Amino acid sequence: MSDQNVHNIVNGIRFIGEDDHEELDIERIKFIMKHTPTPPISEYQFQELTEEVIITKRNKERIGDCTICVNEFPLDTEAIKLPCKHYYHFDCITQWLKMHSNCPNCRTQLPTNNSEYDAYSRILAEHEKKEREGINEDEDRSMRRQTKNSGMFS
Amino acid sequence: MNSLPKRIIKETERLVKEPAPGISATPNEENLRYFNVVITGPVDSPFQGNVSHHKSGGVFNLELFLTDDYPMSAPKVRFLTKIYHPNIDKLGRICLDILKDKWSPALQIRTVLLSIQALLSAPNPDDPLANDVAEHWKSNEKDAIQTAKEWTRLYAA
Ligand SMILES: [Zn+2]
Numbered sequence A: 001m002s003d004q005n006v007h008n009i010v011n012g013i014r015f016i017g018e019d020d021h022e023e024l025d026i027e028r029i030k031f032i033m034k035h036t037p038t039p040p041i042s043e044y045q046f047q048e049l050t051e052e053v054i055i056t057k058r059n060k061e062r063i064g065d066c067t068i069c070v071n072e073f074p075l076d077t078e079a080i081k082l083p084c085k086h087y088y089h090f091d092c093i094t095q096w097l098k099m100h101s102n103c104p105n106c107r108t109q110l111p112t113n114n115s116e117y118d119a120y121s122r123i124l125a126e127h128e129k130k131e132r133e134g135i136n137e138d139e140d141r142s143m144r145r146q147t148k149n150s151g152m153f154s
Numbered sequence B: 001m002n003s004l005p006k007r008i009i010k011e012t013e014r015l016v017k018e019p020a021p022g023i024s025a026t027p028n029e030e031n032l033r034y035f036n037v038v039i040t041g042p043v044d045s046p047f048q049g050n051v052s053h054h055k056s057g058g059v060f061n062l063e064l065f066l067t068d069d070y071p072m073s074a075p076k077v078r079f080l081t082k083i084y085h086p087n088i089d090k091l092g093r094i095c096l097d098i099l100k101d102k103w104s105p106a107l108q109i110r111t112v113l114l115s116i117q118a119l120l121s122a123p124n125p126d127d128p129l130a131n132d133v134a135e136h137w138k139s140n141e142k143d144a145i146q147t148a149k150e151w152t153r154l155y156a157a
């Protein structure tokens, strides 16, 4: 899918959102996301975002072991560094990122090979953030209500 | 069947040598990817055994299997002992996100079993697998806990 298409989808959703149908659309996106297997990382982004780091006596201890195979990184070999600063063997992390698009250690989401999926996850993340803020407001309100009504139950 | 990856050997060694409190996992001699697991019901939970008699109750048997995909996919875990819990169904299947879409290869058998132990301390009826149990838990928590204690006494001895 081209970026222009994604752009249209995102704008379309925003537009519908302004039309009081936002809840419905979020439900639809949630449903689609729930039944969409996590896409793999985009190969281009993997090249762009990861770094090959040579293991030396100086950095070996700080880097530790690969948490996927629980083996060490031998000196003078390369480890793959993700943008979140977690290190893996090339074979270990590529095997995981063939089916997923997050860091095994900290779950940082990386761009996938499916831009529609990425757009949907951005929308959901934004929605969840808004909802969290909303819930806090609701909680404040119900707390106030409880305080006000507490006389009824005493 | 593939040969046993080093990771499984290392995990098994550590599980046997330094078991987590209240958890034991023993590999099957014929199939080293299959584990017999015993979890002791956490203190102050309805799954705790009778405190005054050391050997009475609160002992839950589970089975754990590592597929050829492990650690790229989660271990398969199931309760063998009957348990009254909103997130565990009649077949012993467990509703726990890290066993499904929240699995990560940075997790291990130990972390999975600790999470299951934690689930016994904190049942979550809002994300149920056993709907009737969850309904019971939500409508009358005190009564549901009583049933859970009863089941622990009856089946987890
Ligand atoms: Zn590795």
Ligand SMILES: [Zn+2]
Pocket (backbone or CB within 6 Å): A082, A084, A085, A086, A103, A104, A105, A106, A107, A108
């Ligand atoms: Zn990370």
